[in-house]
Amino acid sequence: MRAVVFEQYGQPAAVRQVPDPSPSPGGVVVRVEATGLCRSDWHGWMGHDPDIVLPHVPGHELAGVVEEVGPGVTRWRAGDRVTVPFVCACGSCAECAAGQQQVCERQTQPGFTHWGSFAQYVALEHADVNLVAVPEELAYATAAGLGCRFATAFRAVVAQGRAAPGEWVAVHGCGGVGLSAVMIAAAAGARVVAVDAAPEALELARKFGAVHAVDARTASDTAQAVRELTGGGAHLSLDALGSPVTAAASVAGLRRRGRHVQVGLLPPAAGAAVLPMERVIGWELEILGSHGMAAHAYPPMMELVRSGALRPDLLVTAALPLDAAPAALAAMGTAPGRGVTIVLPQEPAAI
Known part of the structure; x- marks a missing residue:
């Protein structure tokens, strides 16, 4: 697959061919249709996050289609339209048992603890706990922001x-x-x-x-x-x-x-x-x-989006192809832009 990769903190990233991800037993691989360019990605690129191991693929705010499921996944199948909170919870620690998955003790975060969504495909952990269904009427570019900025x-x-x-x-x-x-x-x-x-x-x-x-x-x-x-x-x-x-x-x-x-x-x-x-x-x-939002807490927000009371689609002010993502990532430090910028990893790109 094609992905944005950086090998040194603060140094230019580049689009490269890298191996396709595989799902863990309880995880999935998602075909990324849209992913947000967020200041958190810039912090990671600058080396402000100790969890990142180089070389690295950034990106944590995504929407797309389930491509492949692990053998332990029961709630999702290939072809499902999904987004995911940037905090992927384990589902079994004390905080998860209390319903507070956003502060999971063993959380993973795409684009930080492992390779992220500035790529054509991304692997996500504990799918049955973390995935959120995206309705057909919601564009991927809109749904991507529901994984981080809007839900947060x-x-x-x-x-x-x-x-x-x-x-x-x-x-x-x-x-x-x-x-x-x-x-x-x-x-x-x-x-x-x-x-x-x-x-x-x-x-x-x-x-x-x-x-x-x-x-x-x-x-x-x-x-x-x-x-x-x-x-x-x-x-x-x-x-x-x-x-x-x-x-x-x-x-x-x-x-x-x-x-x-x-x-x-x-x-x-x-x-x-x-x-x-x-x-x-x-x-x-x-x-x-405030640290994101657990997947089980999404329904009230999604209902307000469906009804038109909330319009996250209006926040999207720019859409870029994957090849433009490295320069846009670097520019976040000095010129973060207005509204929300979405990266479209698939070709031909469509939102």
Whole structure:
């Protein structure tokens, strides 16, 4: 198969012919019809993830068709249209038994713990626990984002953040996960303040339901701007970018008893995030993490997508062939682009 491969961290990747994957006894091989280009992939390429062994194929946000199943798989067969959470759970540890597969103790992650979906085929573990059916009416390019960015934002806003109608929700960083959070929070009846340094991203945030937009290039203090726009601070604030600056600003922009959810990755290479813990104590703030969403939790989100209440298809702003993926991956560090970029590994490419 053809796949994007890198042999050194931070050095140019290339499209090469590599061996086809085979399914494990409880796993499947999926023909990748669409895969998202995510900032997490860039972190992996830069060497910020200790699980990656070189040479490596990135990519973790995918949708496609089951090509081959292992002998232990009972719920899926060749030809099924599927996506998968980026956290592939083992299904048998204590966290999985409690229904918290997104923090599985023995999780695997395509594109991190093993070769990923910037390829024509990808192997996925524990298929009966992890695969999610994709309805026929949902395009692969749309479904790919449901494996990471959109599902991650959904759980961060709805489950961890507990966004309620009429509340103020601030979203710091309006890339793919941030714009997803804006759309989901607005659909939940919240009033959204979007914060970003890119005018195009703020324009999309307004399109997807933000009532205010804060330009981080011109605002001397984004947290203060959020507090002023919301009449005292956000009830819920999310750092969807993942940087010490945006994490601290998200917490500082909360009102008393507000809730901060950290969604964007904060790898050690980015530096330590210094949070105003004196305010966390005095104002009884909540500091929460959010790490994807378990496969069994997908049905409510999928129903909202089917009904048109949520439109992840509108987030897709670019589609690239596999040969363009190496350059696009490298550019994520300085020019992440607007909306969601999808890579189409099959030829001829079709979304």
